[in-house]
Amino acid sequence: MKLLALPLGGRGSLLLVGCVLWQLSPAAQAVEPISLGLALAGAAASALTGIISYPKLYCYFAECCLQRPGARSGAGFLNNSNPKKPLALSLHGWTGTGKNFVSKIIAESLYEGGLNSRYVHQFVSTLHFPHRQNITQYKDQLQMWIRGNVSDCARSIFIFDEMDKMHAGLIDSIKPFLDYYEELDGVSYRKAIFIFLSNAGAEKITEVALNFWRSGKRREDLSLRDLELSLSVFNNKNSGFWHSSLIDKHLIDYFIPFLPLEYKHVKMCVRVELEARGYEADEDIVMQVADEMTYFPKEERIYSDKGCKTVCTKLDFYL
Known part of the structure; x- marks a missing residue:
């Protein structure tokens, strides 16, 4: 279980025109006009299908499950073509300190559409999982959503907001997708990215930062060791990780504290x-x-x- 701190506590349109040209031989000019038209139409369709089937050209017409150019730069997980498990980040801190902003940056670094990309999926606890009595149904739906989207794009991003308002036990339904499995029912989840946003732990993070300030030290001098004190409160009754196997099995790769803003x-x-x-x-x-x-x-x-x-x-x- 690792802890990563961020500085300050957190933070086209291209038209493709394809032209297929044919130069008819004298023999071809003798062909009956309707037959020639059908033949040309078939050839054009076949050629265009070949062009659109080529991934890089097809992606000019529709969004593809391809990282943006430069997205791999400096990112160890993205550089790894065969990671051992999905990347799981847990972002903690007060509202307005940059958790959603960082999620937006991550999404935009991979996909041009950012948070609006078809490969980026956001879940808000109070919106998508509001009723405690429906937890069993939510678990089934959540597993189906993740399985279907990762089948469509291995590098899918899943963002879970308001983890501190999520009903206890619900997040355990995705534990198999975060674990060290090569495949589950023929689907590999190792390239997926899971981001959890929560206010849980904000009080302790603020307490550490405030004590640091009162002692005359700069926030920029806060070390990981200073903020490790906050780890114990991430798994509390006000967190969706309460009694979660994701914590017990050490499946969260980084706990990222967001300091309060001055x-x-x-x-x-x-x-x-x-x-x-x-x-x-x-x-x-x-x-x-x-x-x-x-x-x-x-x-x-x-x-x-x-x-x-x-x-x-x-x-x-x-x-």
């Missing part, structure tokens, strides 16, 4: 959002939006209690 980080979020909307970063607006956010603890006012979650809506008022 005032300076909120200002960074405002600048990025302004630039994304085509505006220059007006420092007066940046400060006004950042000042409107609420911070904790009440005395020191160090961390934003919503991270950057409401930056977009607050910025609407000024624009």
